[in-house]
Structures are given as structure tokens and as C-alpha cells.
Amino acid sequence: MNIQSIIGGTPLVELTTFDVPADVRLFAKVEFVNPGGSIKDRMVSYILADAERRGLLGPGGTIVENTSGNTGAAIAMMAATRGYRAILTMPDKVSKEKRDALRAMGAEVIVCPTSAAPGSAKHYVTCARRIHAENPGSFMLNQYDNPLNAEAHFRSTGPEIWEGMGESVTAFVASGSTGGTISGISRFLKLKNPAVTSVLLDPVGSIYHRYFHEGVVDPGEIAPYFVEGAGEDHLARCMDFSLVDDVMRFSDADAFATCQHLAKREGLICGGTSGANVWGAVQVARSLKGPATVVTVLPDSGNKYISKIYNPDWLRQNGFDAGETRELEQKL
Numbered sequence: 001m002n003i004q005s006i007i008g009g010t011p012l013v014e015l016t017t018f019d020v021p022a023d024v025r026l027f028a029k030v031e032f033v034n035p036g037g038s039i040k041d042r043m044v045s046y047i048l049a050d051a052e053r054r055g056l057l058g059p060g061g062t063i064v065e066n067t068s069g070n071t072g073a074a075i076a077m078m079a080a081t082r083g084y085r086a087i088l089t090m091p092d093k094v095s096k097e098k099r100d101a102l103r104a105m106g107a108e109v110i111v112c113p114t115s116a117a118p119g120s121a122k123h124y125v126t127c128a129r130r131i132h133a134e135n136p137g138s139f140m141l142n143q144y145d146n147p148l149n150a151e152a153h154f155r156s157t158g159p160e161i162w163e164g165m166g167e168s169v170t171a172f173v174a175s176g177s178t179g180g181t182i183s184g185i186s187r188f189l190k191l192k193n194p195a196v197t198s199v200l201l202d203p204v205g206s207i208y209h210r211y212f213h214e215g216v217v218d219p220g221e222i223a224p225y226f227v228e229g230a231g232e233d234h235l236a237r238c239m240d241f242s243l244v245d246d247v248m249r250f251s252d253a254d255a256f257a258t259c260q261h262l263a264k265r266e267g268l269i270c271g272g273t274s275g276a277n278v279w280g281a282v283q284v285a286r287s288l289k290g291p292a293t294v295v296t297v298l299p300d301s302g303n304k305y306i307s308k309i310y311n312p313d314w315l316r317q318n319g320f321d322a323g324e325t326r327e328l329e330q331k332l
């Protein structure tokens with residue numbers, strides 16, 4: 001058995017401690033049990049297998065990618081097992097745990113300023129493209145614009161949810177960055193039942209919410225936020241809004257309060273986007289008339305953010321008041 005063979009087939013757990021109507025059930029697919037620790041293992045293994053089949057990546061090859069950490073972890077894991085060199089660029093807001101894990105697996109990590117404007121030389125995406133251009137023969141997954149990203153979820157995560165739920169899903173809810181997760185899963189679920197509703201969660205500070213509702217990409221919307229892995233400062237081609245029925249905004253405070261609830265009440269130590277996803281799933285569940293089922297994903301584990309989301313000093317220093325967090329938790 002190799003490490004790639006244990007990707008996917010993740011458990012779907014029912015969340016039972018949230019205040020939602022009695023006949024609306026909440027389920028979460030626990031993606032952090034994948035060997036690289038996140039949902040990104042699926043699309044990375046899918047894209048690398050395709051690249052190897054097509055001869056774009058071979059023995060001794062180099063992989064270059066921009067990442068908020070999880071794609072990087074999946075690449076570093078697979079590069080380590082296959083003898084590839086991995087060069088990964090990431091914004092400096094990415095947690096130290098994530099950065100250190102990539103280096104531990106032998107990847108070269110280049111940290112870029114989060115504040116760099118999209119398209120500017122120091123932006124982590126531009127930086128990865130430059131390194132790719134400077135290394136002829138290197139392979140870039142191009143996760144934002146590569147249709148195979150969403151296809152990986154269409155072929156694996158979507159069918160697993162549909163079958164795991166006994167072919168009964170009312171709504172699917174998830175945050176998005178590249179859009180691979182929401183687009184691939186929504187496409188599969190809607191193919192099986194066009195009545196399935198798909199809701200994207202977007203952090204305050206990202207462009208997707210306004211783009212969906214008003215058709216405008218407004219650079220004025222771009223603002224810093226702490227949740228890692230959701231939202232964007234540019235439109236990713238993988239994000240297929242024709243498959244999305246609504247886009248809801250969440251705040252860091254909503255996401256982190258839900259993380260505390262998940263840890264204390266459900267025994268699930270989750271990353272920030274999992275908190276956001278479950279917060280959104282709860283809002284959607286409250287808007288439904290039962291019987292209904294709402295499904296979301298837990299993209300990565302809180303173990304990658306112990307120094308942030310689960311560190312009272314970091315939370316206080318960054319403006320997350322413990323009293324307000326408790327109040328938000330009580331509303332869940």
C-alpha cells in the first residue's frame with residue numbers, strides 16, 4: 001500500500017450539537033484524515049498522476065506551485081515519495097506549522113508578503129510563475145486555473161458524499177479559494193439531483209461575494225483576514241459560479257468561534273475554513289424547512305493552527321475578545 005492509495009474515502013460525521021431545526025441534519029466530511037492532512041491531497045494526486053501519464057513530469061522532475069500550505073503539503077508528501085524536487089511559494093500569513101511541515105518533507109519554501117498586490121513581482125502567485133519560467137521542464141499544477149482541480153472533486157469527493165448520504169442531499173456548503181472543491185462537488189451533486197442547493201462561504205476581505213451578487217471585481221473589497229485557505233484577491237478560473245446558488249459572507253470571528261464549538265462540543269480540532277464551513281452550514285440549515293440534510297467539508301485540521309486559533313494569547317493580540325467569542329458560540 002502506498003501513501004497515495006489512502007487518499008479519499010474520508011468519513012462523513014453527523015454534527016449534533018448545533019441549534020438547527022430538529023428535522024434538518026448536518027453532516028461534515030472529515031477531509032483532514034487524508035495523509036497530507038487536507039482535502040488538497042485529492043486534487044494534487046489527481047493532477048500529478050495526469051502529468052506523469054502525459055509525460056509532463058518524470059523521474060528527477062521539479063514541481064513548482066503557489067499555495068496557502070495545504071496544496072504544498074500534498075505536493076511535498078508526493079514529491080518525497082517519488083523523488084521530485086518541490087519549490088513552493090506562500091504568503092507570509094500562512095501558519096508556521098504549515099511552513100515547517102513542508103520544509104520537513106524536503107520542499108523549498110519561499111515566503112512572500114501577503115500585502116503584495118495581485119500581479120506584482122512579490123505576490124506569491126507571480127513568484128511561482130517566475131520560478132516555473134526560470135526552470136525549464138518544471139511542472140506547475142496551476143491549481144487556480146487547472147480544470148483537473150475541480151474534476152478531482154467531481155470524480156472523488158462528490159460521489160463519496162452522494163453515496164455516503166444515501167443519495168439524499170438538500171444543500172452543500174463550502175468556502176472556496178481556487179473553487180475546485182465547491183465547483184467539482186456541486187457539479188456532481190447537481191448532476192445526480194438538480195434540486196441540490198450549493199452555497200459558497202466567502203470571507204470579508206475577498207472579492208467573490210461582490211462578484212457573485214453584482215458582477216463586479218472590486219479591488220476595494222480586498223482586505224486582510226486571518227482565515228487561511230478561503231477567499232481570493234483575484235478570480236480563479238476553477239471557480240464556476242454557474243454551479244453556485246448563493247454566496248454568503250463570514251467573518252474571522254464567526255469562523256473561529258465555530259472552531260471553538262467544534263473542538264469543545266464535537267471533539268473536532270479544525271482549521272479556520274472548517275469553522276467557516278460549519279458556521280455557514282448552520283445558517284443554511286436554519287433557513288430550510290425539513291426534512292433536509294446539509295453537507296459540508298472540514299478541509300484541514302486545527303493541529304495546523306494551534307499557535308493561532310487555539311492560542312488565547314494570539315487570539316487576544318489579534319482582536320478576538322474572549323467574551324465576544326463566547327457570545328458567538330452561544331448563538332450556534
Ligand SMILES: Cc1ncc(COP(=O)(O)O)c(C=O)c1O
Nearest residue numbers: 176177178179180181229273299
Ligand atoms: C484550509 C483550506 N480550506 C479550504 C480551501 C478551499 O478549497 P478550494 O481551493 O478547493 O476552493 C483551501 C484551499 O487552499 C484550504 O487550504
